[in-house]
Every structure is written in structure tokens, then in C-alpha cells.
Amino acid sequence: MxxxxxxxxxxxxxxxxxxxxxxxxxxxxxxxxxxxxxxxSVSRRLACTLIRLTEQIGIPNGEGAEIHISRYELAQMSGMTLFTVSRLISKWAKLGLIVPRREALVMLDSKRLDDLTSSGDPSVDDAAAAF
Incomplete structure (x- = not known):
């Protein structure tokens, strides 16, 4: 060979x-x-993973781009716990950035997610810890 x-x-x-x-x-x-x-930060790592996946494997639909991936897989890819991933996804869903689905999620506004997590504002992670 x-x-x-x-x-x-x-x-x-x-x-x-x-x-x-x-x-x-x-x-x-x-x-x-x-x-x-x-x-x-953990929020930035997960945001980068989601944005990268949206660009690579996101399937456009009427709402945004759907990514077929479990929270467990996201945790493994991002180097964090399942609890942290779930907490951040819940927070971002409440902010209208994503729509969580079973074994998937829909990215609604990757630009806003990128802006929010790249600000370097520690309150972004602190707020996620409250969820």
C-alpha cells in the first residue's frame, strides 16, 4: 500500500x-x-462546536439549520459534561438562538450565538451556571 x-x-x-x-x-x-x-470558556467551546457543525452538516429547514447530534455527542466533541451542555442548550433556547430537539437541534442564529460567546463576558458562563 x-x-x-x-x-x-x-x-x-x-x-x-x-x-x-x-x-x-x-x-x-x-x-x-x-x-x-x-x-x-465552556460556552465559547460549545458555541464553536455548534457553529462548525452547522456549517459542515447543518440541514437547512424553514427555521434555520438542523443538526442531527445528541447532547452526549456534543459533550464528547466539546470536552465537557453532559450536564453543562444541557444547561447551555437550555439557556440558548430561552434566548431564541437554538431549538432543542430529540437527538438534534436547530440553529436559529449562529451569528448572535457567536457574538454572545466571543464577548469575553464572564457573566455569559455565570448565567449558564444558574440554569
Whole structure:
């Protein structure tokens, strides 16, 4: 198998370029996620995960973009507890940013969610703790 890949690298320069671009994109995404997990608040981490999922797998519907994912999966992807994810989703639903569904949610306003969580205001997380 390694010999086949080496052969394609030699014969197909476009293959090499495409492979490099794919690897570069994946490394950049990993670096962003590491930075998020190391330095961002829990609300910011979950917001970034939801915004990224909306862009990648969101299915447009009449309300917004539906993401088929469980809260447990969101917790695993964001590096937080199920309780924290549920608390933030409830808060954002009350603010009209998302609509929670069973094993899914609908993103109504990703721009507002991004603005709210990127403000650096600690009360965003404090308010979530009250729920």
C-alpha cells in the first residue's frame, strides 16, 4: 500500500498537492480545536462546536439549520459534561438562538450565538451556571 501511494506521488503531482492541502486543513482544524479547549470558556467551546457543525452538516429547514447530534455527542466533541451542555442548550433556547430537539437541534442564529460567546463576558458562563 505504501508503495502504491509513493507511486501516485511520483506520477501525479496534483495528487500530492491535494493530499498536502487536505492534511494542512485537518492540521489547522486540530490546532483551532486545541486552542479552544485550552483557552476558551465552556460556552465559547460549545458555541464553536455548534457553529462548525452547522456549517459542515447543518440541514437547512424553514427555521434555520438542523443538526442531527445528541447532547452526549456534543459533550464528547466539546470536552465537557453532559450536564453543562444541557444547561447551555437550555439557556440558548430561552434566548431564541437554538431549538432543542430529540437527538438534534436547530440553529436559529449562529451569528448572535457567536457574538454572545466571543464577548469575553464572564457573566455569559455565570448565567449558564444558574440554569
Amino acid at each position: 505504501a508503495a502504491d501511494v509513493e507511486d501516485m506521488i511520483v506520477r501525479l503531482p496534483q495528487f500530492t498537492e491535494n493530499m498536502y492541502l487536505i492534511l494542512h486543513r485537518h492540521m489547522h482544524e486540530l490546532e483551532e480545536r486545541y486552542h479552544e479547549s485550552a483557552s476558551d
